[in-house]
Structures are given as C-alpha cells and as structure tokens.
Amino acid sequence: MISRIEQDHSRFREIIRGKIRQNLRKYISRGDLIAPKGQGSVTIPMPQINIPRFVFGDNSGQGVGQGEGDAGDPVGGSPKDGQSGSGKAGEGEGHKALEVEVSLEELAEIMGEELGLPNIQRRGTQSLETKKDRYVGLRSSGPESLRSFKATFKRALRRQVAMGTYDPRRPVIVPIREDRRYRSWRTDPRPQSNAVIIYMMDVSGSMGDEQKEMVRIESFWIDTWLRSQYKGLESRFIIHDATARVVEREVFFRTRESGGTMISSAYKVCSELIEAEFNPEQWNIYAFHFSDGDNWSVDDTATCIGLLKNQLLPRLNQFGYGQVESPYGSGQFIKDLRAAFNKHPLLITSEIKTKDDIMDSIREFLKGGR
C-alpha cells in the first residue's frame, strides 16, 4: 500500500511537472541544467509555491533582535554584498527556494509532450538484449570454488567472539560449516544498443564560446530525447576545422581551435566511422552537424553535398544540420544545402540565432520521428 505522504508527494510532483512544462523554454535555453555525464537526473531550482493570504507586507527592513552591539553596528545575517543591488534585502521569509530533482527520463517525457514529438520508428533489427552475470553478494551455500575467504573468516570470528572461544592473545580462527560464505551472482540484462548519434561540430575560429554553448545545450537535449527512445544509446563526437577527428565528449565541448573550415573533412570522417563501426543494417544512426555555415570554398561545399548524397544519407536515419549564427560567418552553407536537397526527407536544416531558438530547432530535428 502506498503511504499517504507518497500520494501527496506525487501530487506535488505532478504540480511541479506542470510548472516545468510551462517554463520549459526557459529551462531548455539555460545551460546550467545540463547534467554531468552518467548522472541520471538534473536539479531544477524554482521558487517555492506559496499560497496567497492576507498577510503583512515586507516588514523585514526592521525588527527586534537580541545581543551585543551599538547603534549602527550591522546585524549578522544581513544580506551579503553580492546580493544587494538587485531585489529588496531579505525578501527572505517564506522564500525557501525549491530544488526539484527530475530524472532525465521524466524530463525527456515532458519535453516530448510539450514539443509534440512522436515516438521514433525504429528500423533494423529490434534491440537485442544480452545478459551478463555480476557478483553482487554472499550466500551460505555454493560451490567451493566460489567460497569467499574473507567473509567466511569474518563470520567465524564473529561466532567465536560471541561464543567466548576467541582469545585475542592467540588469535586462531577455525571456520565451521555454518561460517562458510559463497559469492552469489545476479544476472543483469544488458541492452545492446543499436542506435548511435554522431555529433559533428565546427570548431574553427569563427565559432565563439556562445555558439558552442548553444551547440552544447542543443545536443544535450537531443541526446536526452533519443536516450529516452533507445536503451543504451551510443554517441560519437567529431570536431573539425580544416581537418576532422573523432574526439571524446569532453573535448568536443571544450576545444577551441582556429583555422579554416572544411566541412567535407567531418563528413568524410563520419562516413568512415559508420563504415568501420556501425553497420546500417543493424544500427539506427543519427548524425547532427553544427556549424556557423562559413565553409572554406564552393568546391568543398560541392564535395559535402556529394558525400551526403552518396555516402551518408543512404545509411542514416536522419541527418540534422544546425546552423548557429555567428558574427563572423556568412551562413552560406545552409542555403547551399537547402538548394541542393530541396526538402529531402532525411535531411533537416535549422537555424539557431539565439538561445531562445533552441526549442524550435529541437522540434525541427525531432518531429519527423525517424
């Protein structure tokens, strides 16, 4: 039976979910929600929900205290320097900030509902699950080969101490049958991933920190959504300026290089990566490329289009190109792509001018449900 408080707690969480949904755009466009890798949840700060009543107005500018001090001395606990300036001092009372922990799955669900994202139609084989045995505990029977010496002797020591037969001056411990402990295992199903996202980012000189931040936020949310659709989703990261390479996740978001931009280099690496590791028969492959659209030359753009047409698109579930606006870039690439692929169903382009556009861009990318 569910206890009463849990029912009330889940009602409260429903209300919170409603609030998150209302403010989803705000939350999405903020970078600080992004959970470190491996962490299954994010913490969202929101103001405490207060019930309005007829109460006295802000009276915190004055009061009665107790203690030492002369007129003019500061009362401890007054707002720190950093806080003054904005807002009235000590709006404090009843202003407990609420920190709400939301699992990424839940967040993905909210996002999916809010953006009206369809569930993804998988292709290829259904996801396979493999099983893996893990040693997780102890039990009192088992094969001798799995006997845990440490645990067995601990038991024996405990028994002897309890029985009073243990002599610390002559510490001899003799396990008997009941003391023996054996390692036991559990069989965990391990989902075999059959989806991969390949992120490509332009890190040439024209991509500033702000642009990278937008890419970071957007790929986080795409990742979150696709993860909710596939168990054990893989991801790969490619950065490029004039040359491209596969990198770790951390490097992907941190690197800043300078130099020219040859987008084709990234597409080439991507294509090789798919060839080497991900058989399109069995994998759902997503590729996203983010750039400011300032490619080196018209020739290179032509190469890109060729690569996309012949190498990438036939193998991918979807190719997304997101163009962030940068003060330096010409933004020509998106126009070229649009011209070349005029509404190709697998190629989706989206322009991200400011952080506020991230939501719409995500919707653009994911609304196809492929």
Add this chain to the structure above:
Amino acid sequence: MTSMSDVLAASGGLPGVLRELQSEIKGYADGFGLDTFPVVFEPVDYRHMCEIAAYDGFPTRYPHWRFGMEYDHMLKSHTYGLSKIYELVINTNPCYAYLLEGNSLVDQKLVMSHVYGHCDFFKNNNFFSHTDRRMIDVMANNASRVRRYMDRHGVSTVESFIDVCLSLDNLIDPWLPFRDKKGRRAPAGQSGMAGPEVEAEDESGRLHNVRGYLEGYINPPEFIAAQRAKKKQQDEIARRKLPPAPDRDVLGFLMQHAPLDAWEADIVGILREESYYFLPQRQTKIMNEGWATYWHSKIMTTKALRDDEIIDYADAASGVTAMGPGQLNPYKIGVELYRYIEERWNRGQFGTDYDSCSSLQERASWDKRLGLGKQKIFEVRRLYNDVTFLDEFFTEDFCRDQKFFTFKENRRTGRLEIEGRSFAKIKAQMLQQLSNFGQPFIYVVDANYLNRGELLLGHRHEGVDLKADYARDTLRSLERVWRRPVSLLTILDDKAKRIRFDGSEISMSDEPQAFRV
C-alpha cells in the same frame, strides 16, 4: 497511516530502555507538579518523522499536495543536515509524541522532559481549553469525507477548492471560541431580530418633558410619528444588513452565506475547524516553547542528568536556545521570561512598593523572600497568551538584561543595522508582531455591498500595509467562493483604497476614508 490501536500497540512496544526512561521522567515531572495528559511516545525513523511533521503531527490528515511539498522540503533539509526534527508532540488526550529513532539517550531524555512541558501547557493553558482533544479522530473523519468528495467530484476539483480555502484560512476570529463555547456561530440575522420585533410604545425622538401640559408643544404628535417611521425604516435596513456588525470570522461567514455546494461548504468547515484548532498554538508560541524549555532544563539539570551526559546535554540545550542574529528565538525569550518571573516573585519584586521604587540599587537587592515564584509561573502558564505575557512581564529591566535592540535596514548599504535600544520601541514592535497571532485584522463588512450582492471586506490598518500581490490573489480566491465581485478596504502607502476583483480583473480605487471598526 496510523490508527489509534497501531499507535498504542507501538507504544507498548517502546523499547525497554525508553520505557524505563519515560517512567523516570514522568516521575520527575509529576514531582514538580506538572499536570499532563497521559503521554504516548512513539519512536519513528526520520522519514516517518518528516511525514508526520508535514501533516502538522496528524498522519490521518486529508490529502493535499502541500503536505507533499513540506515533506519534500523537510526530507531534503534533513538529508543535507540543515535541520533536524528532534521531537513532535500534538495537543490531544492522550498526548502523542514522536521520538526520533537513533537519537542518543540523553537527547531522548531531554525530548521527553520537553514533551511533558508541552503537554502540561496544552492541558492547562486557558487558550487551549476550547480545542478538541480527540483531534486525531476528527482529522481522520475529515480526511475520509474529503476523500469521498474526491472520488465523487475528481481529485483536482476538490484539491483546487482546498487551495482556495487555504488562502483564506487565517481569516478567523480568535475570540469566537470563547464567546460561543461550541465555536459555532449563531445563525446570522437572528441576533438582530429580537430588538425591533418588540413593538412597544418606544420613546424614540421624544424629548424629556417634566411638565405634562407642555407635551403637545415639546413633542408634537406628528413629529413623533415621523420620528417613529424613520426609526422603523432604519431598523429595517439594519436588520437586513448582513453581517449586522463587522465580523472577523470570515471563513464562518462564507460557510454560511456563500453560494456553495454542500461539499464545498463542508470543506470550508473542515479548514475552519482545523484553523481554530491550531490557533492557540500560534497564539502561545513563546509561552509554550518557553514553558517546555524551562521544564526540560529544570528536569535535566536537577534530576535526570548523569555525570557523563552533561556535555552532550549542554550542547543540545544550547542549540535550542541559540539566538540567530536579527531574529527572535521563542524558546529563548520564553524561558528567560519564566525564569525572570520566578525570580521576581520569589523575591517579592512586585506590587506598588516595588514599582514606585526608583533606586536602581534598592531594586536590584530587593528581596522579601516570599518564595512565590513557582506558584506565579504556574498561574501565568494558565492565564496568559503571548501578547498578554509580553505586555505584562516584558519590563524595562528584562529588556536591558537580555540586551534587546531594534534594527533597521540601512537604505544606503542594504545592511541591517542596530537602530537602538529604546524600550518603548522594542516592546511596541514585539507586541505588534504578536497581536492577532501575527495576522492582519480582516472583517466582513457587507455582504450586499452597493446593493449588488457584492462582498465587502475591511482591513483594520494597524500601521503595516498588506502585501499587495498576495492581497490581490487572495481576492481571487474570495471571488471563487462568493461568486460575485469582492472588494477589500485597506490602506496602501497612507492612502485609503478599495481593491476590487470582479471575476475578470483587479481594480483599485480611492476611498474617502479608511476602514475602522
């Protein structure tokens, strides 16, 4: 979900050590003359403790999301080590108290002593006399009705109506339970009936006349007739006026007169009942905590403490009475005031002689060895509430000894700074914070305002404005209940105003004069 029998069963299962401890502490409490209900202690783990605390001590309470929010908050602050609920005790007979499992024995002793203090206060303080000591059952019954309404009308319908009522739950009349023992109002309008019904030859408008022959000149018959007609008309209006006089029991008024469905009226009633039940605890925070602190300190330091526990006890006890800068600790003020009173009455420092004595030295060494201190504090705990307690015993001497000060925000730096140590100012401010259990005075003034069936409330302004945005939202709640436009007379920035909500928008207009009673 804890039924009575569960709780009793659990208390029977109180671990032997704690049971012994309880009878030991009970013995000391009785020895000091504390008069308590039977106390049932139940050790609970911290999750359970947070759960019970979220329900204000009543695990049987009706379902509502805010309990979940409180629970969430308490559980987090506990988990992060920001706060810890040591003890929880509720005003019922028998008195249920919860102990936090895993506290050290000396902590449990302290908590038990503290609980006996509270329990004595609940039983004997006059302001608790009207509370229902079987509130656990009442709450459980209320909860099952609320659940039934939820089944019938939908959870969110009922829950949002509870939200509406919660925003009005401080609009009650603290003195109503004493005017009407059952806490129930007489059906409105009846009280006003009796007077005008008596159609005796009334003397209205008739001037006093000692000489009979002048009657026709002094009181011409047609004038008297006109006067009577006028009076009758006025009475008629007064009788139809609702409420006959401004009424502070806004919730009660709405329960009876607002166009509510039966279940809605019941929910208003439930919330009102709970508000009245919790009211004395809000009226006696300082006295109640002070009393419990006084007794845990007395019992522990004179009887219960073993030598090896002294450090742990001192650590815990000093935490209870610690003063945060810029805020008042009710435990601290309360316990100091009781000790101060005890000291004064022991030494006979009261009465005209003492009050009129102006020599500081003489006052300080004043000692008639009367030994009336204990008797006096027991009397005080029976008769006073926070306002009268401070009004009478918060003296200039006490204020000086305890180093009280007033503080104010420095507009330039945004810092809170000590303003001064003027006794009059300190006391005025403290009483102001405590009067009407810290809530503004709100009255129902007219249920047929402008002869349009609108509801008019009045805020008796005592120097501090209402929080404007909250006031506006509260008007929305009122409109939901009254289903006609509602207005509130108040003062904002020294100007008399009327705020009105007509169901779609909030408007504000100037008033010729402020609302007074």
